[in-house]
Amino acid sequence: MSENTQVLLRRRPVGEPVEADFEVVHTPIPTPGPGEVLVRAHYLSLDPYMRGRMSDAKSYAKSVELGEGMEGATVGEVVASHDPRFAPGDLVAGGKGWQRFCAMPGDALRKVDTSIAPLSAYTGLLGMPGLTAWVGLQDIGQPKPGETVMVSAATGAVGQVVGQIAKARGARVVGIAGGQAKCDFAVKELGFDACLDHRGDLGAQLDAACPDGVDVYWENVGGAVQAAVFPRFRDFGRMVMCGMIAQYNTAPGADTSGAAAGPNLGAVVRKRLRIQGFIVFDSGWQRYAQFLAEMDGLIRAGRMRWKEDVVDGLENAPRAFIGMLRGENFGKLVVKV
Template identity: 45%
Template sequence: NRQFTLASRPHGAPTDENFTLKTVQLPALEQGDVLLRTIYLSLDPYMRGRMSDAKSYAEPVAIGEVMVGATVCQVEQSKNDQFTQGEWVLAYTGWQEYAIVKGDGLMSLGHAPSKPSYALGIMGMPGFTAYMGLLDIGAPQEGETVVVAAATGPVGATVGQIAKLKGCKVVGVAGGSDKCQYAVDKLGFDTCIDHRADDFAEQLNKACDKGIDVYYENVGGKVFDAVLPLLNTAARIPLCGLVSQYNATELPQGPDRLGMLMGQLLTKRIKMQGFIIFDDYGHRYDEFAADMQTWLSEGKIHYREHLVDGFENTLNAFNDMISGKNFGKTVVQVNQP
């Protein structure tokens, strides 16, 4: 059984030196135990926070511990009455090929789920995050303009598509022309702007000719700088993530913009609210799952995965995701089903 344990805390982007790839022997199962074989490992931006010991909403991974993460596994062996061999489960076993767990905390996906990996994306944490942040905090109304960055990732793509279903104008922001084209052609966004373009702020201004009513914040940085002056009175900002800052080692360059931000929030009565999906909305998962199942079965929501083969490629895949080299939800294929 191979596993990645945290060897040291990264400064900036994580490197091979920050992890140890270990091979460990698995102990024999005790009564109540389930042996899980990882099929899919989800890679998500929040993991960068767990590598760091800066104060946050969740405890960091301790040095020497297996890196955390959601997984979709198959039961290889079971000494637990509730799980049988071959059954698929959603688990939280982290960056390892196998794990022995007690049954609690596992969610059964049955013996023959049609798309087991969806539990890590569109039907799981990222999809749920998009749904609650947009609908509960963003509260988009028909005809309003919604802007979302990381527009082809699992959160952003879902936000934009739900906003379209609610009758909004949707302006995506993504890295590169392929992603932007996909956001318009496949996801149905009205337009999508490449944040790497020199005239990005100007293009965003043109695209949002009636201002911005909802800015779903995934990235921060220069995207937010360009969004701020375009926000309408009574705009809402679900503050979901700030991926442009996750590897930062110092405060951003340039003049202090805090006074301007506060002034805009005040005079335009803007609501900006952070949220942590399961802490704040765990009790509403069923509502999301019902709507999303319906939309998927009606073909109203598209979902794209970025499947990376090989457990040893996990760290590279994580860094690719943070820096935008992914195209869709990043999932590592750890073992074959």
């Protein structure tokens, strides 16, 4: 391999991204500077937050500039190192960008232990999405044994971990997912107590599955799913605002009146609800060791299953990413570089 492959942001999408918003280019392999490590990516994580980075709307993180490489996290192998903590052949997480090679400071890399889970799992189960699930449950959801926890995008990268951690803590877990295959997987493979198909009559399914309501709702989706779940909170319910992917392609300034405007928040007072958003990097990575120890225990006890949706080839990353925003991925979406 004598050259790098990178995916650049070529245009800012309006509404749903299209492949022409990206450009695949071949460039020289970067040379690591003092203290830097050259990493060859084996897997690139594709995540919903990347849609926000493609926009120049104000957000909690900087946008990708036009002509710059798309932002992303990779796991891979050290090829060359000017940092004494890393040697060629080390497997690491924390690589940067939709690209085959990156040169970066060693401080931003973590060696990974593939005796716990395979390398690709460090993009999801043991990476940012898994950590997100753990942080949101620790800090906001705080499920108690016997409580009902509901999670949308239930078979996705974050959702599958949320449900299984909540189960391990003694909660009753009900997922919401798109289609029968995903719902069957959530119940039969992930061990959820039930899973509801948001493509059907969600209100009726919610009433049947949760006649006494919901204690914790983990919000990954927003839109019509949120509108259906919100009136079903029990007193003292907690709503973990993790993301609202159904609205990420909404053009800035679009009319969000009507159904998209969301629920009547009066119930927050009446039911003494707690609604809190969070971003995993606020405090998540400082607690990574605690997260990893708990996950290691659950994996070794056979209580953590995991599904990845692996796409072959960096040049196919744009199409896969666009599909994720339509719900086409089944499991953690990852590109085999």
